[in-house]
Amino acid sequence: MQTATLTDVTVNAGHLGGVVKLRGASAAKMTARDVNVYYGEAQALRQVDLDIGEKRITALIGPSGCGKSTFLRCLNRMNDVIEGCRVTGRIEMDGEDIYDTALDVVRLRARVGMVFQKPNPFPKSIFDNIAYGPRIHGFANHKNDLDEIVQTSLERAGLWLEVKDRLAAPGTGLSGGQQQRLCIARAIAVDPDVILMDEPCSALDPIATAKIEELMDELRTSLTIVIVTHSMQQAARVSQHTAFFHLGSLIECGDTDEIFTNPQDERTQGYITGRFG
Amino acid sequence: MTDASNVIGPERRPDLSGARLSRRYAAERRFRLYGLAAVMTGAAILLVLIGTIVANGYTAFFQTEIALEIDFDPETIDPDATRDPEVLRAANYQVLIRRAMQARFPQVTDRREKRTLSRMVSSGASLKLQDMIMVDPDLIGTSRRVWVKSSDDIDSFAKGKIRRDVPDADRRVKDREIAWFDTLDSQDAIRSKFNTTFFTAGDSREPEQAGIWGAVIGSFLTLLVTLMLSFPTGVLAAVYLEEFAPKNRWTDLIEVNINNLAAVPSIVFGLLGLAVFLNFFGLPRSAPLVGGMVLALMTLPTIIIAGRAALKAVPPSVREAALGIGASHLQAVMHHVFPLAMPGMLTGTIIGMAQALGESAPLLMIGMVAFIVDVPGGFTDPATVLPVQIYLWADSPERAFVAKTSAAIMVLLAFLIVMNAMAVVLRKRFERRW
Numbered sequence: 207m208q209t210a211t212l213t214d215v216t217v218n219a220g221h222l223g224g225v226v227k228l229r230g231a232s233a234a235k236m237t238a239r240d241v242n243v244y245y246g247e248a249q250a251l252r253q254v255d256l257d258i259g260e261k262r263i264t265a266l267i268g269p270s271g272c273g274k275s276t277f278l279r280c281l282n283r284m285n286d287v288i289e290g291c292r293v294t295g296r297i298e299m300d301g302e303d304i305y306d307t308a309l310d311v312v313r314l315r316a317r318v319g320m321v322f323q324k325p326n327p328f329p330k331s332i333f334d335n336i337a338y339g340p341r342i343h344g345f346a347n348h349k350n351d352l353d354e355i356v357q358t359s360l361e362r363a364g365l366w367l368e369v370k371d372r373l374a375a376p377g378t379g380l381s382g383g384q385q386q387r388l389c390i391a392r393a394i395a396v397d398p399d400v401i402l403m404d405e406p407c408s409a410l411d412p413i414a415t416a417k418i419e420e421l422m423d424e425l426r427t428s429l430t431i432v433i434v435t436h437s438m439q440q441a442a443r444v445s446q447h448t449a450f451f452h453l454g455s456l457i458e459c460g461d462t463d464e465i466f467t468n469p470q471d472e473r474t475q476g477y478i479t480g481r482f483g
Numbered sequence: 484m485t486d487a488s489n490v491i492g493p494e495r496r497p498d499l500s501g502a503r504l505s506r507r508y509a510a511e512r513r514f515r516l517y518g519l520a521a522v523m524t525g526a527a528i529l530l531v532l533i534g535t536i537v538a539n540g541y542t543a544f545f546q547t548e549i550a551l552e553i554d555f556d557p558e559t560i561d562p563d564a565t566r567d568p569e570v571l572r573a574a575n576y577q578v579l580i581r582r583a584m585q586a587r588f589p590q591v592t593d594r595r596e597k598r599t600l601s602r603m604v605s606s607g608a609s610l611k612l613q614d615m616i617m618v619d620p621d622l623i624g625t626s627r628r629v630w631v632k633s634s635d636d637i638d639s640f641a642k643g644k645i646r647r648d649v650p651d652a653d654r655r656v657k658d659r660e661i662a663w664f665d666t667l668d669s670q671d672a673i674r675s676k677f678n679t680t681f682f683t684a685g686d687s688r689e690p691e692q693a694g695i696w697g698a699v700i701g702s703f704l705t706l707l708v709t710l711m712l713s714f715p716t717g718v719l720a721a722v723y724l725e726e727f728a729p730k731n732r733w734t735d736l737i738e739v740n741i742n743n744l745a746a747v748p749s750i751v752f753g754l755l756g757l758a759v760f761l762n763f764f765g766l767p768r769s770a771p772l773v774g775g776m777v778l779a780l781m782t783l784p785t786i787i788i789a790g791r792a793a794l795k796a797v798p799p800s801v802r803e804a805a806l807g808i809g810a811s812h813l814q815a816v817m818h819h820v821f822p823l824a825m826p827g828m829l830t831g832t833i834i835g836m837a838q839a840l841g842e843s844a845p846l847l848m849i850g851m852v853a854f855i856v857d858v859p860g861g862f863t864d865p866a867t868v869l870p871v872q873i874y875l876w877a878d879s880p881e882r883a884f885v886a887k888t889s890a891a892i893m894v895l896l897a898f899l900i901v902m903n904a905m906a907v908v909l910r911k912r913f914e915r916r917w
């Protein structure tokens with residue numbers, strides 16, 4: 207077995223006995239330290255330490271119920287709205303504690319967008335779907351600005367050519383794949399730094415999935431992406447970093463190539479070779 | 484284990500034999516038949532109910548009228564030829580009618596007979612003559628053929644509600660009145676006309692002059708107050724409880740109490756209104772304002788419960804989507820959840836309003852059961868409402884009020900059908916846009 211190349215390690219020294227080895231991380235956009243999440247009495251996440259590399263795609267993998275979505279929702283504080291959910295530990299974005307009481311959660315969610323498992327466009331027109339975010343955040347003061355934002359967002363989401371003639375049509379009338387790209391465009395429209403995706407392709411067919419994956423690869427040049435996926439192939443295809451969760455703990459994380467070719471933990475190995483999950 | 488049972492146990496195959504299948508189909512057919520029978524029974528009962536009401540009530544939409552040759556005698560109306568409206572108003576038009584009837588039947592000389600004769604015409608007929616003169620004083624001194632309403636008994640007789648073959652002693656319309664009626668009829672001096680009075684007048688002791696307009700306006704004013712109070716309060720309460728209230732013992736308690744309130748008998752709200760609104764706050768009796776307030780208390784739980792259900796029915800994905808791009812909680816609710824819940828809330832409100840429209844018990848408690856002739860002009864005028872009017876008429880001894888009662892029920896039903904249809908249209912129109 208080959209040992210890890212420790213040239214570019216960014217382990218936070220002296221933290222919790224270094225359960226987690228951080229390998230191949232770039233400059234971290236977000237860092238999570240000692241994150242515990244409880245739903246009422248039940249603990250869903252235990253002492254998770256993870257860095258999210260800037261302008262990289264980080265894939266969160268692991269068996270169902272291991273806490274991937276829970277962790278993802280910690281990153282834009284969507285857990286705040288869940289009754290009885292409690293988060294401890296420290297999560298920083300650009301060195302700023304996002305759970306700081308002084309921080310405005312609305313501002314945070316504008317910087318950390320989210321795409322959900324089931325495409326959930328608003329039951330409004332395609333235009334209004336995209337324009338809603340810029341409107342509430344006061345990005346666009348003129349109709350022209352708004353038109354421009356809508357167009358560029360749709361272009362970046364690879365949807366412009368398909369919908370440019372029917373911007374007034376309801377977003378819910380698009381196909382599943384188009385709806386999901388519309389949701390991505392909606393997230394992009396408020397110009398976030400990070401986009402969180404929770405199994406964005408699980409409701410889509412292979413062709414629509416391929417389009418979304420292509421899109422993610424393009425977005426990577428300007429955005430940081432964290433994706434939860436239950437498809438190992440997808441994680442291998444799109445991500446640069448992979449984090450493997452099991453029973454609420456982060457077992458292993460590092461470069462995707464490394465994780466898939468040379469997992470350090472036998473649970474990781476078991477999962478990626480399909481022995482459980 | 485599975486291997487073992489596969490080897491030892493008999494091979495299991497679905498039993499697709501004809502007998503078994505046909506038994507399954509027969510069961511399904513039977514079930515459908517039961518369902519159909521249940522629906523038919525319900526429909527039949529409804530049909531009988533509505534049929535009876537219509538059969539009883541349709542005659543109330545018509546009114547028998549008698550033609551009289553009225554001589555607008557200047558000596559009687561305006562002896563000094565002043566044309567002063569006060570004089571014209573105060574004139575004794577009853578005399579003109581009496582004379583006209585006597586002119587038709589000169590053979591009647593007995594004083595009591597004469598009185599019976601002039602009572603064939605409605606006591607409200609003189610008002611019609613007064614009206615004619617007030618509008619056009621030049622009629623004074625002329626002679627005119629005027630159609631006036633018959634009395635309620637003659638009306639009932641003309642409609643066949645009082646029958647000829649009953650012995651004279653048991654009949655409200657006596658033999659000689661029938662003879663006069665037949666004479667008038669043969670002279671084409673009897674006709675049946677659409678009864679506009681029924682739709683334009685307030686209540687009256689005389690059935691032929693009684694109408695439901697007063698009750699309709701009373702109901703309208705009362706419901707307006709109910710709507711103004713219960714809709715905003717109910718919707719705000721629903722939104723707050725569903726979206727913003729912390730989930731703790733207090734909100735649980737409030738929720739339980741709202742559900743209880745929805746089940747409280749309506750008369751209790753009436754008693755509450757009597758004790759609090761009338762006795763404590765000293766608000767006017769019999770007023771739509773107080774009636775509306777009482778009904779608002781009654782409707783509020785319905786609206787809150789329907790509103791919360793409508794908010795709950797909005798898929799959480801919509802809320803998540805809004806929050807996910809940085810909408811505040813209030814924005815997510817107001818921009819996305821609330822508009823989607825609105826049709827449901829409106830439906831609940833209309834159903835609550837329909838309940839309120841049909842409610843009578845609590846209004847009896849606050850005095851809306853009084854006999855009120857005038858059509859109410861405002862929220863504090865004494866008024867009654869449709870269901871109470873029905874109750875009042877159903878309680879009246881006059882034969883003609885039986886038809887009026889059924890006719891009023893028809894009007895109430897028409898309003899209820901319109902309101903419920905509105906609820907259905909709203910639901911259809913906004914159904915599942917997500």
Ligand SMILES: Nc1ncnc2c1ncn2[C@@H]1O[C@H](COP(=O)(O)OP(=O)(O)O)[C@@H](O)[C@H]1O
Pocket residue numbers: 245250268269270271272273274275276277288
């Ligand atoms: N809203 C919730 N309330 C209570 N428990 C929850 C809630 N959401 C998730 N959980 C629990 O937390 C654990 C992790 O869930 P989740 O993060 O959704 O897993 P994953 O996305 O990896 O499948 C599971 O055991 C799940 O039952």
Ligand SMILES: [Mg+2]
Pocket residue numbers: 274275276404434
């Ligand atoms: Mg999940």
